[in-house]
Every structure is written in structure tokens, then in C-alpha cells.
Amino acid sequence: MATILITGAAGRIGAALRTGLADTATTLRLSDLKPIDRLAPRESFHLADLRDFAAVRAAVAGSDAVVHLGGIPIDDTFENILDHNIRGTYHVYEAARLEGARRVVFASSNHAIGMHERTTALHGGSDMRPDGFYGLGKAYGELLARTYWDKHGIESACLRIGSFLERPVEPRNLATWISVPDLIQLVRRCLEVPKLGYAVLYGCSDNRRSWWSNAHRPDIGYAPRDDAERFAAELYAKPIQADPVAERFQGGPFASAGYTRKG
Ligand code: NAI
Ligand code: 15L
Numbered sequence: 733m734a735t736i737l738i739t740g741a742a743g744r745i746g747a748a749l750r751t752g753l754a755d756t757a758t759t760l761r762l763s764d765l766k767p768i769d770r771l772a773p774r775e776s777f778h779l780a781d782l783r784d785f786a787a788v789r790a791a792v793a794g795s796d797a798v799v800h801l802g803g804i805p806i807d808d809t810f811e812n813i814l815d816h817n818i819r820g821t822y823h824v825y826e827a828a829r830l831e832g833a834r835r836v837v838f839a840s841s842n843h844a845i846g847m848h849e850r851t852t853a854l855h856g857g858s859d860m861r862p863d864g865f866y867g868l869g870k871a872y873g874e875l876l877a878r879t880y881w882d883k884h885g886i887e888s889a890c891l892r893i894g895s896f897l898e899r900p901v902e903p904r905n906l907a908t909w910i911s912v913p914d915l916i917q918l919v920r921r922c923l924e925v926p927k928l929g930y931a932v933l934y935g936c937s938d939n940r941r942s943w944w945s946n947a948h949r950p951d952i953g954y955a956p957r958d959d960a961e962r963f964a965a966e967l968y969a970k971p972i973q974a975d976p977v978a979e980r981f982q983g984g985p986f987a988s989a990g991y992t993r994k995g
Contacts, residue, residue, distance in 0.1 A: 736923065737761040737795040737833070739782065739824060740802030742768050745839065745896055745915065749799060750775065752916030756923060763791040764802060782820025785827070792827035797835040797923055800824045807843075807866040807986055817869035825880045835887040837922045840874055842894050842908060842934075843867030846983020848943070850907070854982075856932040856948045863983035864990070874932065881930040889922035889952075892944070893935035900963045903972065904984045906941045911958035914938075921954045928952075943982055 736753060740746050741762035753760060754772065762768055763780040771777060780787035782802050792798060802824075803817040821838070828836055845854060846863030862868040870892075877888035894908030896915055910918070914937045922928060934944035937958040946954060981987035 735759040735761060735795050735797075737763060737778075737792055737798045739763050739780070739788075739791070739798065739800045740839075741777075742766040743801060743805070745801050745893075748896075748912050748916060749801075749919060752912075753799075753920065753923070756920055761791065761795055763788075782823055783815050785823045788820075788823040789827040789831060792824065792831045792833055795828075795831070795833045797837070798824060798828055798833050799837045799839075799919060799923075801839045803839075803869075804866065807864040807989060810865045813865040813869040817866070818872050821869075821873040821876055825876050825886065828886055829880065829884050833886070835923065835928060836877065836880075837889045837891065837919055838873055838877055840870040840890040840892045840932075841867065842892050842944075843983050843986050844870040844874060844892055846981060846987045848982050849980055850943060850982055852943065852982075853945065854934070854943055855945045856934075863981065863987040867983065867986065878930055887928040887930065889928060889931045889933055891918065891922070891933055891935040894944070896935070900960045900967060902970075903964075903967050904978075906960045906964055906967065907936070907939055907943050907982075908984075909937050909939055909958070909960040910935045910956075911937050914956040914958050917956070918954050921952050925952055 736757040742764035760775045763778040768777050778791040780791040843863050844860050844867050847861035860871045862871045874890040880886040894910050895905045900909045933946050938956040939960045977988035977991045978984045
């Protein structure tokens with residue numbers, strides 16, 4: 733993978749990947765709504781609002797692969813998710829098709845499956861059960877990825893990222909945490925593996941309390957090194973605000989926000 737574009741490069745995961753992918757790419761193209769001032773030697777910046785197809789196409793031009801992180805990272809109105817996340821992801825895939833980028837690593841989210849109960853173990857073939865408009869937007873992105881593989885041969889890894897944090901901050905993260913080094917390794921493997929096809933993968937560390945398994949794709953070669961368990965005693969020592977709906981579903985507070993179902 734010679735030239736890699738990172739959308740949403742000004743964000744938290746983008747910052748980690750700029751360092752983490754520096755020796756994987758000959759050139760790292762960075763794009764975002766927000767300018768990035770300080771560039772490393774092999775980086776270039778391409779200001780692009782994901783809502784603007786011409787700008788996205790110009791950012792994608794010349795890229796062999798795209799790591800698509802840009803968009804709203806939390807729940808929001810349907811209109812905002814439609815514009816930034818759904819239309820934005822469509823623009824990335826269509827630009828990849830027209831500009832000849834052959835692989836996309838799509839930052840999906842655990843909120844595409846957030847209405848599964850915590851007692852349910854999931855794998856790559858598990859049903860999508862989005863927990864709000866944000867999760868619905870990620871589910872649509874995964875379907876776009878599937879169609880662009882089936883019809884156009886553009887490979888994709890849809891990463892259902894859990895909670896990307898320096899360290900877990902609440903008990904739910906004992907299942908959902910992905911450490912910085914593990915996320916970098918996962919994205920690198922998705923870029924480097926010779927054949928990827930269409931893959932749905934969970935972005936979590938080797939957490940012993942995890943609800944998710946990547947065992948269906950051993951060929952990716954992702955071998956996470958961290959386990960959130962070492963933080964368990966410390967996290968349970970803090971006072972916890974009871975939210976039975978959040979506690980029941982994998983999406984936690986995203987699942988309980990606006991929940992009106994009885995029973
Ligand atoms: P972030 O908010 O730090 O970064 C997102 C970037 O996207 C920002 O720099 C923002 O300016 C940019 N952006 C937003 N709308 C845009 C638009 N219309 N055009 C161009 N750029 C736009 O978020 P973070 O944490 O780095 O997440 C990156 C991706 O990973 C997001 O897609 C998020 O949904 C996904 N993700 C993150 C998780 C986490 O734990 N941080 C968990 C699951 C998924
Ligand atoms: C996400 O998809 C969000 O982008 C992130 O901010 C966290 O809320 C994460 O999920 C999570 O579920 O912890």
C-alpha cells in the first residue's frame with residue numbers, strides 16, 4: 733500500500749494512525765474539515781468536507797487505500813448523520829471507485845450492533861442491531877462497503893470499533909476497550925493483508941470480558957496484546973450511576989438514550 737488517505741485525520745484516531753501508519757505508507761494523505769498545521773515529511777493535507785463530493789474525490793485521487801475515519805462520532809440528528817456520515821461515506825466509496833483506490837478501512841462502530849444484549853456473543857456474521865441514528869449510519873456504511881466489493885471489487889474492512897481510549901474509564905470498557913497499539917495493529921493488518929475481500933471485524937483488545945470475536949477471520953492476523961481486565965478493580969471501586977437499559981445492551985448509553993420501549 734503505497735499511498736494511503738486518512739479521512740478525519742485531525743481527530744483522535746487520526747492522530748494515532750498518523751504515527752502508527754508512518755512506516756506502512758510511502759505517502760500519507762490527510763484530510764479533514766479542520767486544517768492540520770504541522771505535517772510530517774511524507775504527509776500532505778487535503779481540506780475536504782465529506783459532504784462535498786468534488787473535494788472528497790480530489791482528496792482520494794492518487795490513493796491506493798483509504799482509512800475512512802471522518803464523520804460525527806456520536807449520536808446526532810438524522811439530518812446531520814445523513815449529511816456527514818451516510819452521504820460522506822458514499823462519497824468516499826464513489827471516489828475510490830472513480831479514482832482507482834482498491835481498499836477501504838471503514839471506521840464502523842459497535843453502535844451498529846448496540847441493541848444486542850450483553851449476554852449475546854457476537855461474530856462477524858451477527859445481525860446488525862443499530863442503537864440510534866449514529867449506529868444506523870455505520871450500518872449503512874457497512875452495506876455500502878459490501879456493495880462496492882460485490883459490484884466493483886473494492887475491498888473493505890468494516891471495523892466495529894469498541895471504545896478507543898488510552899485506558900478504560902468505566903466498567904463497560906472492560907468489554908469494549910481497544911488500546912492505542914491494538915487499534916494501530918488492527919488497521920495496519922487490514923492494509924497489509926494480501927487478500928482482504930469484505931471483512932467485518934470487531935475493534936477491541938483481547939479483553940477477557942469481550943462480547944465480540946474475530947475468530948471468523950484468522951487470516952487478517954490481528955493479535956491484540958492488551959486486556960482491560962487489569963483495570964477492573966479500579967473501575968468497580970468508583971461509584972456507578974445505575975442505568976438498567978444501558979447495562980442491558982452492548983451499546984450502553986447510546987442504547988438507553990431516548991429508549992421508550994416498555995418491557
Ligand atoms: P473524532 O471526532 O476525534 O474525529 C473525527 C474527525 O472527523 C474530526 O477531526 C472531524 O473534524 C472530522 N469530520 C467530521 N465531519 C466531517 C466532515 N463532514 N468532513 C470532513 N471531516 C469531518 O473521532 P474519533 O474518535 O477519532 O473517531 C474516528 C472514527 O472512528 C469516527 O468515524 C467514529 O465514528 C469512529 N469510531 C470511534 C470510536 C472511538 O472510541 N473513538 C469507536 C467507534 C467508532
Ligand atoms: C463510538 O462509536 C464513539 O465514536 C466513541 O466516542 C465511544 O462512545 C464509543 O463508540 C463507545 O461505544 O464507547
